[in-house]
Amino acid sequence: MRPYIFVNLAMSADGKISTRERRQVKISGADDFKRVDEIKAGADAIMVGIGTVLGDDPSLTVKSPDLKAARRARGEDEHPLRVVVDSMARTPLDADILCKGEGRRIVAVSAAAQAGRVEALREKAEVVVVGEQNTDLTLLMHELAARGVGRLMVEGGGTLIWGLFRAGLVDELITYVGSIVIGGAGAPTPADGEGFAREDEFPRLELAGVERVDDGVLLRWVVKKEVHSAL
Numbered sequence: 001m002r003p004y005i006f007v008n009l010a011m012s013a014d015g016k017i018s019t020r021e022r023r024q025v026k027i028s029g030a031d032d033f034k035r036v037d038e039i040k041a042g043a044d045a046i047m048v049g050i051g052t053v054l055g056d057d058p059s060l061t062v063k064s065p066d067l068k069a070a071r072r073a074r075g076e077d078e079h080p081l082r083v084v085v086d087s088m089a090r091t092p093l094d095a096d097i098l099c100k101g102e103g104r105r106i107v108a109v110s111a112a113a114q115a116g117r118v119e120a121l122r123e124k125a126e127v128v129v130v131g132e133q134n135t136d137l138t139l140l141m142h143e144l145a146a147r148g149v150g151r152l153m154v155e156g157g158g159t160l161i162w163g164l165f166r167a168g169l170v171d172e173l174i175t176y177v178g179s180i181v182i183g184g185a186g187a188p189t190p191a192d193g194e195g196f197a198r199e200d201e202f203p204r205l206e207l208a209g210v211e212r213v214d215d216g217v218l219l220r221w222v223v224k225k226e227v228h229s230a231l
């Protein structure tokens, strides 16, 4: 068993999610950030890769007081469970994701992570060991389901999203295309990693929604289930 997994990201008109220096860029406008806050508040958990934690230092908190109050009224924490995919336990102990806002956190590491770093992280978060060298995303999803996570939102970055697609773990992809050009052959894109080499490996998507938001376009894609993972 695993959660329903949806990816939400913002990319530039030329398909980049940040700069070549991996510096966070404001791509969404005010209405899109409001939408992101709403879907975050509706999720049981929110996930990023360690690259995003080191690059952006996100808190992944729900921002709207009304949405936080609605979560509390439902008997939930103000913020969804925050999850970092971090094989080597590199998450800084003062990272905003560990320090800002109430609520549970999980850092998902591999057996290769240094014991001292794992112990230090246990002071701030639940540490789940899944996989030998890299965090095993499939095992992690089972662990999240066992902790009651039914809906998981993934924010990125490109390496984690690629890993999820490769493992056949994405149900829905929501992409905001903003009105800027970032450029750069090395700038991150929505799915980086090594990429699929053969057409029969490509996840196939069904377009489920197109909407103008701010000065950009919101695209909602549902992953077709008949396509199997490349693993």
Ligand SMILES: NC(=O)C1=CN([C@@H]2O[C@H](COP(=O)(O)OP(=O)(O)OC[C@H]3O[C@@H](n4cnc5c(N)ncnc54)[C@H](OP(=O)(O)O)[C@@H]3O)[C@@H](O)[C@H]2O)C=CC1
Pocket (backbone or CB within 6 Å): 008, 009, 010, 011, 017, 018, 019, 021, 022, 023, 024, 025, 027, 048, 049, 050, 051, 052, 053, 055, 056, 085, 086, 087, 088, 090, 134, 135, 136, 137, 155, 156, 157, 158, 159, 160, 161, 162, 163, 164, 188, 192
């Ligand atoms: N515009 C947007 O919507 C968003 C943009 N971003 C941008 O993305 C960039 C960061 O992306 P990126 O550098 O790709 O980092 P990611 O956040 O995708 O983290 C990738 C890291 O996760 C770890 N990892 C562990 N297990 C796995 C696995 N099974 N599959 C994949 N990854 C795994 C790896 O590190 P290790 O081996 O150490 O575990 C890997 O290097 C930043 O510039 C950020 O600004 C991020 C989110 C949203």
Ligand SMILES: Nc1nc(O)c(N)c(N[C@@H]2O[C@H](COP(=O)(O)O)[C@@H](O)[C@H]2O)n1
Pocket (backbone or CB within 6 Å): 008, 009, 010, 024, 025, 026, 027, 028, 036, 048, 052, 056, 057, 058, 059, 060, 061, 155, 156, 176
């Ligand atoms: N949806 C969206 N639009 C943008 O323009 C963005 N730059 C991002 N970035 C993501 O949001 C995270 C920041 O979270 P907090 O505000 O700190 O809670 C950042 O790390 C990216 O994941 N997203």
